Amino acid sequence: MAPLATSLDVRADFPVFDRGFAYLDSAATSQKPRQVIEAMDSYYRCSNANVHRGVYKLAQEATDLFEGARERVARFAGSEAATTIFTRNATEAINLVAYAWGREHVGEGDEVLITQMEHHSNIVPWQILCSERGATLRYLHVSDEGLLSLDELDQVLAEGRVKLVSVVHVSNVLGTINPVSEIAARARAAGAVSVIDGSQAMPQMAVDVAEVGADFYAWTGHKALGPTGIGVLHGRRELLESMRPFLGGGDMIASVGFDSSTYNELPWKFEAGTSAIAEGVGLGAAIDYLGGIGMETVRAHERDLTHYTLERLGEIDGLRTFGPGDPDMRGGVVSFEVEGIHPHDLAELCDREGVCIRAGHHCAQPLMRELGVPATARASFHVYNNREDVDRLAEALQKARKVFGL
Amino acid sequence: MDELYRDYILDHYKQPRNFGTLEPHDLEAHDHNPLCGDELGVHIRVDDGKIAELRFHGQGCAISQASASIASEELIGMPVEQIGKLDADWVVDLLGISISPTRRKCALLSLKVTRGAATGDASWPE
Ligand SMILES: Cc1ncc(COP(=O)(O)O)c(C=O)c1O
Numbered sequence: 001m002a003p004l005a006t007s008l009d010v011r012a013d014f015p016v017f018d019r020g021f022a023y024l025d026s027a028a029t030s031q032k033p034r035q036v037i038e039a040m041d042s043y044y045r046c047s048n049a050n051v052h053r054g055v056y057k058l059a060q061e062a063t064d065l066f067e068g069a070r071e072r073v074a075r076f077a078g079s080e081a082a083t084t085i086f087t088r089n090a091t092e093a094i095n096l097v098a099y100a101w102g103r104e105h106v107g108e109g110d111e112v113l114i115t116q117m118e119h120h121s122n123i124v125p126w127q128i129l130c131s132e133r134g135a136t137l138r139y140l141h142v143s144d145e146g147l148l149s150l151d152e153l154d155q156v157l158a159e160g161r162v163k164l165v166s167v168v169h170v171s172n173v174l175g176t177i178n179p180v181s182e183i184a185a186r187a188r189a190a191g192a193v194s195v196i197d198g199s200q201a202m203p204q205m206a207v208d209v210a211e212v213g214a215d216f217y218a219w220t221g222h223k224a225l226g227p228t229g230i231g232v233l234h235g236r237r238e239l240l241e242s243m244r245p246f247l248g249g250g251d252m253i254a255s256v257g258f259d260s261s262t263y264n265e266l267p268w269k270f271e272a273g274t275s276a277i278a279e280g281v282g283l284g285a286a287i288d289y290l291g292g293i294g295m296e297t298v299r300a301h302e303r304d305l306t307h308y309t310l311e312r313l314g315e316i317d318g319l320r321t322f323g324p325g326d327p328d329m330r331g332g333v334v335s336f337e338v339e340g341i342h343p344h345d346l347a348e349l350c351d352r353e354g355v356c357i358r359a360g361h362h363c364a365q366p367l368m369r370e371l372g373v374p375a376t377a378r379a380s381f382h383v384y385n386n387r388e389d390v391d392r393l394a395e396a397l398q399k400a401r402k403v404f405g406l
Numbered sequence: 407m408d409e410l411y412r413d414y415i416l417d418h419y420k421q422p423r424n425f426g427t428l429e430p431h432d433l434e435a436h437d438h439n440p441l442c443g444d445e446l447g448v449h450i451r452v453d454d455g456k457i458a459e460l461r462f463h464g465q466g467c468a469i470s471q472a473s474a475s476i477a478s479e480e481l482i483g484m485p486v487e488q489i490g491k492l493d494a495d496w497v498v499d500l501l502g503i504s505i506s507p508t509r510r511k512c513a514l515l516s517l518k519v520t521r522g523a524a525t526g527d528a529s530w531p532e
Contacts, residue, residue: 340420341468342442342466342471343442343467344442344444344466344467344512345411345467345468345469348410348508349411360441360443361443365443374444374445374466375442375443403411404416405416
């Protein structure tokens with residue numbers, strides 16, 4: 001066995017592991033450290049009040065906790081508080097852009113450009129927008145190694161009809177790390193707005209959204225050790241200021257008349273209704289926790305586990321992995337299939353050994369079609385995983401082959 | 407022997423009976439299980455009010471494929487009228503294994519498409 005590249009050992013911080021699972025489904029949702037659970041618990045026990053409008057001390061305390069979390073989340077991502085909008089999840093963040101920016105700027109004959117490796121969250125909002133506005137949705141191809149081609153991007157942009165480019169930073173199926181700053185720069189040069197779906201990237205590598213340089217960057221809290229119900233949209237200030245609101249209601253207004261209203265300033269203009277306050281506080285605790293480990297260390301750990309997984313799975317007869325072979329080019333997720341056993345059966349047989357993997361289309365049906373498979377099995381990692389989890393997976397897969405008489 | 411993946415289940419999975427397409431056919435339906443992407447279609451030829459020939463096609467997990475294969479042997483010869491009366495227990499009993507809630511739709515898919523073809527009712531059997 002190759003020596004351990006990292007000695008990260010934080011499993012004791014995650015209460016769920018008392019149950020002994022080898023949890024290999026963090027690309028779907030991560031587990032939560034005690035620090036996050038306690039921050040939310042403490043918020044409800046000691047500091048709960050509605051934010052922004054209260055005069056009394058308790059309301060001010062709740063506001064400070066929530067807005068303090070926003071500031072730290074913004075700093076963590078290389079953004080600022082005013083341009084860091086809390087949403088329900090990445091899906092809502094992308095929809096916000098599709099509705100509030102897309103409906104004003106995408107029209108008949110225009111094009112929206114995405115890729116074949118997108119999650120449904122980064123496909124369906126654009127399908128809806130395009131069909132509403134008479135625009136065309138186009139897809140960049142994914143090569144056999146799971147990569148995009150910047151040449152193809154250049155060619156499509158040169159045709160001059162693309163208004164918006166939206167690309168996943170790290171694929172939740174292939175693991176591919178896409179060259180998002182190059183993509184954003186090329187989109188800008190061609191006069192198109194860029195959106196990056198960072199749902200799998202922000203949780204596992206150092207991302208500086210200013211450095212990425214896209215107009216919008218979306219991610220989701222629950223994959224980054226945070227709670228469900230909170231996501232983030234970072235946006236370029238000029239765009240956010242010029243955009244109309246997404247949802248209307250309380251909190252997003254400056255004043256309301258009988259016929260019309262004026263809107264609140266950023267970021268609250270895009271946060272109608274009472275926010276997910278405890279979840280915001282929880283997300284703040286999650287990024288504090290990740291920051292404490294250091295995102296370089298998190299990335300090194302994921303890279304090591306990915307490398308080790310590719311190695312161990314490579315020993316299994318009839319097993320094929322998808323995505324780039326080089327662990328430097330991929331995040332902590334490995335999709336695979338085993339000849340003669342459907343992924344659903346693999347996941348069931350792994351579950352019997354206490355190994356949690358995902359089977360299915362991973363909300364990426366167009367990509368599955370491109371790969372020519374109905375579904376894949378998928379193992380994905382976070383800070384609490386170790387090589388022993390991967391060994392347990394490899395053993396469970398060997399056992400599954402025996403059950404199937406292979 | 408495995409309690410779920412019994413020899414006869416794996417046998418039907420690896421060598422499914424009555425699989426393929428049927429041209430011409432009188433009845434057909436096609437559906438999928440959104441949970442895991444199992445896909446199954448059926449072609450039926452009717453003679454004298456009875457299922458004379460039937461072919462399933464598609465791809466899926468061992469449970470959905472074995473369920474189709476095993477059901478096909480019972481369905482051939484059955485009056486079309488009777489298909490609408492078959493319920494979930496019919497397939498589950500045929501399979502002869504205990505099905506967890508997460509695998510239930512895999513087991514029921516074959517009856518769902520067959521009922522869809524025969525009656526137009528595309529709901530999940532109960
Ligand atoms: C790449 C990618 N984009 C978007 C999403 C959607 O995240 P959420 O469901 O939290 O909006 C996911 C998670 O499933 C994902 O992996």
